[in-house]
Amino acid sequence: MHHTRSLLRVARRLTSDPEDLVQETMLSAWRGFDQFRAGTNARAWLFRIMMNAFHARGRRARPALVPIDGHDRAGGADISIAAEVAQALDELAIEHRTVLLLGVVEGFTCQEIAEILGVPIGTVMSRLSRARESLRGRLAPRCQAKEV
Amino acid sequence: MNCEDISELSPLYLSRELDALRREEFHEHLASCPACLAEMEQLAEIDARVRDAILCEDVDTASLDRRVRQSIVRPVRRWLIATSVAAAIVIALIGYRVWSAPDRTCIAAADDHQREVVAGERRVWKLDLPAIGELAGRQGISSAVLVRLAPEGFRLERGKLCHLNGRAFLHLVYSGSDGSISVFLRQREMGNPGGIRTVDAGFERVAYFDTAGVSAIIVADRNSESALRLARVAAQIL
Numbered sequence: 096m097h098h099t100r101s102l103l104r105v106a107r108r109l110t111s112d113p114e115d116l117v118q119e120t121m122l123s124a125w126r127g128f129d130q131f132r133a134g135t136n137a138r139a140w141l142f143r144i145m146m147n148a149f150h151a152r153g154r155r156a157r158p159a160l161v162p163i164d165g166h167d168r169a170g171g172a173d174i175s176i177a178a179e180v181a182q183a184l185d186e187l188a189i190e191h192r193t194v195l196l197l198g199v200v201e202g203f204t205c206q207e208i209a210e211i212l213g214v215p216i217g218t219v220m221s222r223l224s225r226a227r228e229s230l231r232g233r234l235a236p237r238c239q240a241k242e243v
Numbered sequence: 244m245n246c247e248d249i250s251e252l253s254p255l256y257l258s259r260e261l262d263a264l265r266r267e268e269f270h271e272h273l274a275s276c277p278a279c280l281a282e283m284e285q286l287a288e289i290d291a292r293v294r295d296a297i298l299c300e301d302v303d304t305a306s307l308d309r310r311v312r313q314s315i316v317r318p319v320r321r322w323l324i325a326t327s328v329a330a331a332i333v334i335a336l337i338g339y340r341v342w343s344a345p346d347r348t349c350i351a352a353a354d355d356h357q358r359e360v361v362a363g364e365r366r367v368w369k370l371d372l373p374a375i376g377e378l379a380g381r382q383g384i385s386s387a388v389l390v391r392l393a394p395e396g397f398r399l400e401r402g403k404l405c406h407l408n409g410r411a412f413l414h415l416v417y418s419g420s421d422g423s424i425s426v427f428l429r430q431r432e433m434g435n436p437g438g439i440r441t442v443d444a445g446f447e448r449v450a451y452f453d454t455a456g457v458s459a460i461i462v463a464d465r466n467s468e469s470a471l472r473l474a475r476v477a478a479q480i481l
Binding site for chain 1: 250251253254255258259260285286289290292293294295296297298299300302304306307308310311314315
């Protein structure tokens with residue numbers, strides 16, 4: 096089905112019940128299809144529905160993972176780089192995680208993210224900057240630990 | 244631009260939203276400021292690592308797609324049940340025979356189209372016209388009509404036999420610049436011709452009709468009028 100893969104990919108990193116969230120999103124989209132304006136971005140429209148559903152229901156967010164200490168954060172030598180990056184992403188605050196997933200992974204522009212989340216574009220820009228900074232801070236110790 | 248501007252505008256730069264003038268100014272500053280250049284390279288590297296990490300994860304949507312389809316179909320049936328009254332049970336039973344069977348077949352056709360054509364699930368298809376024509380012959384359908392069925396801008400791409408709701412159909416895929424259309428054909432043993440009817444099944448629009456000798460189901464994207472347009476043409480040819 097169109098776009099479910101993208102929606103599920105993001106939902107998995109936001110909530111503990113991602114399939115329920117995407118199912119609710121697709122059902123809402125199907126029921127409200129008349130509200131979709133032909134020629135506009137269907138993918139952004141679906142993500143807006145999903146983020147509204149996520150916030151409106153006070154959905155149980157996937158908790159940010161909190162590392163125990165620097166040593167544990169470095170991880171074992173068998174943990175792949177991709178897994179470390181994904182773990183570092185999961186440690187971010189939910190609003191930072193959200194903008195990174197939408198912008199960096201799904202390729203939405205800041206303007207589109209602002210429309211999806213219903214916040215000013217300046218807020219998106221500052222969240223993206225903080226998210227990247229935060230992620231860099233989390234990844235640096237891991238990389239150093241790997242190099243030792 | 245100064246270093247502060249670079250820091251502030253970096254999200255718009257990385258998402259390629261800066262207009263040409265500001266982008267040029269941005270590049271000019273990077274060319275003259277090693278610290279900002281290193282910073283931007285690092286941020287771009289972090290973005291690349293995030294993209295690689297998340298996009299390489301396996302995302303299986305098969306069960307979710309089934310759940311979504313069921314949740315879309317179920318409310319329609321619930322509404323029908325709710326509006327039925329006891330006195331109409333007999334009528335409902337008759338209605339079930341004439342309505343529900345083709346409806347279920349249409350949902351199955353839309354599901355096949357979605358999985359096998361849109362999502363590209365691996366199946367064995369006949370790709371050349373003689374082989375597809377032979378399959379059509381087994382369904383009692385003249386191979387001559389297969390090419391004539393292609394709407395303007397579309398061509399017959401592939402075909403195979405399939406089962407919808409327990410009945411064998413010839414599944415043809417016509418492709419064009421506007422996407423792909425699935426046509427499901429089956430020989431009828433008897434019956435009267437019926438008009439063209441349409442049903443929306445998730446993101447697909449399904450048009451179906453019976454001629455004196457053939458049952459036809461046409462599935463296309465819900466946003467397009469292709470299904471109905473092709474059904475009108477096909478009803479004349481078949």
